Amino acid sequence: MVNPITIISSRFLASNPLDLSIIRNPFTLTRGNYTVTDADGRVMFEVQGSLFSLVSRRVLLDAAGTPILTLQRQLWHLPFRWEWDVYKGDSKEKIFSAIRSPYIPYKTSLNVFLGCNTKQNVCDFKVEGSWFNQSCTIYAQDGTTTVAKMQKNHSVESIALGKDRFDVTVYPNVDYAFIVALVVILDQSKTRFQCVEEILGQGIQFNEALQYTIEKHDATASGSPLPLQPLSFLTHQTRLKHIESREVNPEANNMPSAPLIPTSSNEIEEEENSSSP
Template sequence: MHHGGNNRVVVVSPQFCMPQQTVLVMQEQAGFKSDDFTITDATGRPIFKLSAAVCSIGNKRQLLDAYGTPLLHMERKMMSLHGTWLLLRPSDGAKLAELKSSLMSLTPSIKVYLNDGDKEPDYVIKGDFRSKRFSICQRTHGSDVPIAQVQKESRFANSTAFLMSMVTDAQKYFVTIEPGVDAAFVVALATLCDEIYNDKE
């Protein structure tokens, strides 16, 4: 990966690296049932779908594109001490990344390791998970560069998004993704932050 102002981050597919900053609208999944969630852009256009795997009790999720094509399997690693989740490629089950949480520490964070064999995390997610205010950062040479921000309110929230939230009354939150960053990867991370945090409650 080259370094510089426009770090491209590709984990799932380059087709989800938008050239401009992108805001996606997600829903909190407190007590994630077997509901499927649609993740939209700020105008309400479906971008991704999130489904709970049938017949698994809170241990598997699947990220699909807007047309229902599987992009990513998310699977909780059984018998892991802290919530550890794996991101797997649907076609062959290859591990793309692993998330490990240390929410019990004074500075709660979730570390993301790509399947590249090194011991240092490639991404670090830190902030206030309870109030849905955290950053997803790429760790390069010991410094953390934000690639996405998660927050409950969005300065981009237009009237459409506002009306949508009035109608559905779901717990919405916003994910702002930097240009050139794999939106599918970011959505998976945001989903699992929710999941890991709800586990701890």
């Protein structure tokens, strides 16, 4: 049992563990619209986003439609560092900041600093988790006291309707409006890091295509066997056959070709699973 943690308001404290579902609505003009319900399906909060906002402005509303928090991403930041500032209601009173830095692929990490922590030498809360498991744990300052946990739901309904649903358990006497804001920021930050990952993946594929074209040209000119195509050229269904052909024909592995670098988180996950005992 932790001491009461009030960040937004004491009215968002529960004496027992509180289960919430945070659902990102699919068919909206922005990616930032969420509905938050309790275990009985009652709407607790809604998050509304601005379509034309350079700072990805989001507003957390209570069940009555009253603005509780305003979330917005800092427009100017260091490369691969995303910082969100959270304000009380629609005012300029900063409640906390959440910073994701540095860029660690496929790793979830947020450092949270309260508004009074101006030096930001030590974070007040920390979010740690994994993109592969699509889960995270929120810790207090000491890094060992858990205040909430989140797990992405993969139910048939969520998949069929195209809704991303995050199941959150908030520990007793922890401000659950604060936890909801952190999960929304985490989801928004992950989306932006996925965009970076896609750009990096496209760069790798371009490099592989260039190397393959040069090697193919050289092989044709010299009458040598043509190099094997990089895995990024192939569909998922033909990659296994391609790998098997390399295992059956060891000489193919000695031919120069572009480095085989996974270009997506799914490929990396499959590679790790296949290599594990």
